Each structure stands twice: as C-alpha cells, then as structure tokens.
Amino acid sequence: MSEATIGDVARRAGVSATTVSRFLAGQSVRAADTIRAAVEELDYRPSPVARSLRSGRTRSIALVVPDVTNPFFAAVVKGAEAVARQDDYNLCLYNTDENVDREVSVLADLVGRVDGLILAPTVESDEAPLRAHQAGLPVVFLDREIGGSPMFDAVLVDNAGGSRRAAEHLLDLGHRRIAIVNGTKHSTPGRQRREGFLETLKSRGVEPPEAYQELGDFREESGYQSVMRLLALEHPPTAIYVTNNLMTVGALRALHDIGVRVPDQVSLVGFDDLQLAALLQPPLTVVDRPMEEQGALAMRLLLGRLHETQDSAPRRIVLETKLLVRGSTAPPRDPAPIAATRNATAATRHPFHTSHRRPT
Amino acid sequence: MSEATIGDVARRAGVSATTVSRFLAGQSVRAADTIRAAVEELDYRPSPVARSLRSGRTRSIALVVPDVTNPFFAAVVKGAEAVARQDDYNLCLYNTDENVDREVSVLADLVGRVDGLILAPTVESDEAPLRAHQAGLPVVFLDREIGGSPMFDAVLVDNAGGSRRAAEHLLDLGHRRIAIVNGTKHSTPGRQRREGFLETLKSRGVEPPEAYQELGDFREESGYQSVMRLLALEHPPTAIYVTNNLMTVGALRALHDIGVRVPDQVSLVGFDDLQLAALLQPPLTVVDRPMEEQGALAMRLLLGRLHETQDSAPRRIVLETKLLVRGSTAPPRDPAPIAATRNATAATRHPFHTSHRRPT
DNA sequence: CTGAAAGCGCTAACAT
C-alpha cells in the first residue's frame, strides 16, 4: 500500500488536482488546511518520476570517477554528495576503473538520466564528454580535463606547482639522481605532475635519464613494479617522486620487499596524503591538497550552472597543494666530498648527465 | 539539439510509435531496417524517465552507507556499482556520516526514486528501513542490520567469529590484561564484535574491567581518544583490540604520539585490513574479510529480488573473516616468573580480576 | 482563486 497520487489527495480534499499542485508549489489556496490534512493522512509524496517527465529535470547528478577505492576519490565523493543533498539532488556514482571504454559507455547513457555531470576523465583525448555536453548536459571536470577544454567548467589542482615543490625539496636536500614514477600518460595529472617535476629539475640542471622515468597507471601494482625496476638499475636513484597515492603504496611495498631503507638509501615523496602516511616508519613526505573540498566545489559549480538562467563563461578553479615534509626524505647518502669523487667517475659510466647546481 | 522522441523516429520511418516501440523491444517488425536507420540518424535514445513513469521502475538502486571514506565502504561501493552496471542499473549513493537523522531523511525520500535499497544502518533500532520496506521497497542490509529483522535480506560478516579469532590469538600469546575499543554500541558490528570478543575472553577466564572497555563511534578520533585513556590508566592493558579500521588508525596515532612501542609494550589487533597495514612498523595484525565481494553480493541479492516473480524467504549471507597475524602482536612483556610476582601484587591493587587460564 | 484540458515520452490493450 503506497502510491497515493495527487488525484487521491484532490478527491479527498474535495478540490481539483490542479489546486493541490498549486498548494504544493506554495501558492495560496483556499482549501490549504484541508489539503494539508489529506496529504498527511495519505502520506502523499509527489512522484519524482512524474515530475521529471513534466519538467525535464531529474534532480540527479552523475559523478564519474576512475576508482572510488582511491582515498582521494572517496573523499571527493563524500564532499560532492554532501553538497548535492543540501540542494536536494541525488548523486549517481559511476566507477570506470581507469577504463576508457567503460567511461564512454557510461557517458553515452547519461543524457536524460541526470541533469549534470561531474567527470574525472581517464584520458585527455576522450571525446565522450564533448558529446554529453553537446547533448545539453552541463559538465564539470574534476581533477582531470580533456584536451583543449577551456569551454568547460573545471575544478583542478595545481599539479605542476605541487610537483615543483616536491622537486625543489629533493634538490635542496642535495639529490641529483632523482627518479619519477608517472601516472597515466595522457591524463591531466599524469602529464602535469610529470612536466612540473621535470621542468623544475631541468631548471636546476638535473635531467633524469629515460630509465629514471617510469610509466605507471596510477594503480598500486604499477608503483610496485616501477620501483622494483628503478632499484634494479646499476645506478639506482637516490630519490623517487611517486605521482599518486596508490602507486606510492606500491612503491612502499617494493621498498619494503627489497629491504631498502628509507630515507637512508632512497628518499621518497608521494602525491596525495594517506591516512596512515604520518604513521609509517619513516612518516611519508607527500604533496597534499584539499580532497573533500574539491568534490564539494565541483558540485557547487555544477549546481550553480543548473540554476543559472543564461550561461556565463566557463569557470576554472585551481586548488593549491602543500608539501608535507615528514621523514621519508633526507639528503642523499653520499656526503659531499665523497659524492664529488663518486659522481665524477659515475658520470663517465652513466647514461645521464648530472650538472652541478646553478647558483640561484 | 538532442531529444529525439519515439514519435520523431516513427514519423521518419513512416510507421506508428507503437511499431517503433515494438522494434525496440525486439519484436519482429516489417520496417525494421527503416526504423533502425531512423534511430541511427536521429541518434534516438528512449527517455529513461518516460519509461520509468510507464513501468513504475527506475532502474536505480540506492546504496546508503555511513562513510564512503572508510576504505571498507569504498570497496563495498565499488563492488556494488560494478554488479549494478552489468545489469544496467545505476547506483545512487548516499552518505549518512553515521548520523541517524540524515539516514532517516534520506530513506524517507527514496520511495519512487529507486527500485531497491542496500543499507548499512547506523543503529539497530532504526525504523526507517521498515517504513521503506512497507512502502514496497526491497531492502538488503549490508554489514549491519536493524533489530529483529529476519524478514530482510542481508549480507553480513561473522563479526563474532572474527572477534573470537582475535581474542584467542591474544590469549594464546599469553595476554590477560586485554582491552577493547568498541564501535557504535547499537550497531550490529559494534555489538557483535564486542560480544564475540568478551565471551571468548570470559570462556578462558579473562574478564576485562569497565576501564578496559572503551566506547568509540567507529571514527578515527574516538580510536585516538580511547587509546589515550587506556594508556593513561594506572595499569594499562598489554593488548588492545580495536573493532574497526578507522579507529585503528586513531589508535596507531595515539600510540605513536605517546611513544608506546608496539608490540613490546602493547599488542594491537584491528578489524578490517588497511592498504598500508602490512607496511607499518610493525605490520598490523588484523581481522580481514572480503570487502568488494560484500558489496557485490548485496547488489546481486537485491537485483535477484527485483527480478523475482513471487517473493521467497529472506536470504542471509554471512561471510567469513580471516585473522592476518602480522607483527603488532606478541607475548606480553613480562616473562612468566616476573609476571607472577608482579601480578600477585598488582592483583591486590587492581579493580579487575585476572584468573588463570583454565585447562581446555 | 479555481478547474478543465492538454501533454511530457513511452508502452500495453485492444482492435484490426
């Protein structure tokens, strides 16, 4: 027994459905009290579906993320959901598993199901969001964008800046043999974190060889494999920058399995904080950023867009990062004088060039 | 330009809307090719909302969890979403933040928006799910139940068994001064983990005093505060069982802040594994269980229910736990002979009774 | 202030 309709209420209150509808819309109506009573007695709730059909709105927002079990995206979901519910929207969550095909198929079925879309696209070359947008679906990019998309709203993070901070930190400690474990090559964070890091190194005269530039996929296993390869090199790096949290977990596992001491033998910097990062031995140095806020902001941006009467210019919000220096980074092992000798000989054997730091 | 309707397709194909509808439903139709072409050219997609209004189904499932940022629930979401999408259902996610009011208000608005509900209720006394069920919404309980709910489907975990394993492990190591950090008192896992643990201790003659039974709320901060209190006791426990992952994180932080060595000074067992648990120093001993599976099973149960023609008896699935013994547990510090002396004097000063292990 | 009528897009009866 459920399903009282507006007609039932109208009959009971002795008015027309129209009047009930007006009452529900807050207009002043003579039979207000009678109607209110009828609504209560029947426990009437307007059918959201019928309303949607009439209005063309669903009051639902789709949030499409690569992986909810990534603590960053879990936080994003939490932030976005909280804002959505404040405005009485509900959140449809889709997990793409960093899989472009899945993402494409999800987006293709979204028009008509939701009023808007918050998307963390897997690759920058994805065209599915364009189609969704053309089909009239407002899109906000989250954390990641697609290529040349200044026409879209986006909530991003200063990946390059965060990576710069990480790079400077390692350089300042005296590292020169610095490696990076990159994420998905053609995703925004993958590219920006890589570029921000390498450019900063370069500006200080350090250019990691190919072997020091690992290509991961933002998942734990690739972090593990990457670090395994790095440490198997004849001349392993003295510092490693791992460009996301899950790969950092893998990296830690690898270091642990090999028995490499951090930071004595190798320094480690991660991107994105982890719940236990501060409790590790040593506590992990990471590039941190607001997480729930990022989700909340994206949702706010989108809802604002929906309530807008005429569309204005796309908005881009770029959040700042913060380097949390903890214990996993330290000066490279070789002290200066010895290092000088060693590096001199090493340089002749090595495929990579390590110039001296420029005076700044 | 979007929004081609079935009428548009019909007109273009020179047939009636009904025929197009039949074609879409897979019935054999003379103008099949023409219609197919029209569908393609117009990029026609049936309106989900209109279909819902007609059919009374939404093809949406609500998943209501206390906290998505809890890695356990994040995994559950992932598992549930994957199964849902296989069957072309979408997932509406709601986060209650362990807040009963929020849960009640969410559930109240669910009828008509979704076809079914997977719920991890905050407290066992919650009646909102009953109302939802009476309103015709199939409900599957996940991880937690409400009081006396054998009429509902549920996917649970053997909390008591897991706690028994934890208790036996600590007892076998020789611990007697054993504390527990409980979760929300009236939630299923909160109660069962507590009871399973305490009963096992009791069966072996150990009965922790009140001061050794901390009441947390499944969140990190309460784990921190609880352990702080436990270690401030005149006679702190030699072992602590923390009944969920988030509180375990808090517990670790507390131990770290105070500078207590694990497992030398105190042994620690957590419930639910953490990504970094194995990498901590010492690696954490935990009660582990399937996580994504739990979400996937709940979704399968629910979808099965929806496709069922006539309702059958409620199904309950109880998953098994596994104790992962790692490094955070060890025999209590005091070796036997010294302990004997110490305990003897301690016993006179102590408010709690520690009997000798019964021969079993 | 109120009601009758029409229609959002789709599909199930009921004819043919």
Added chain:
DNA sequence: ATGTTAGCGCTTTCAG
C-alpha cells in the same frame, strides 16, 4: 504485423 487509444502522475496553459 500494425495502428489507435488511453494513461502512468504531474504541472501548465487557458478560461472562468
């Protein structure tokens, strides 16, 4: 095999 009609529940003209 196909079309006509009607209606899912709601809101919005349009007339009073």
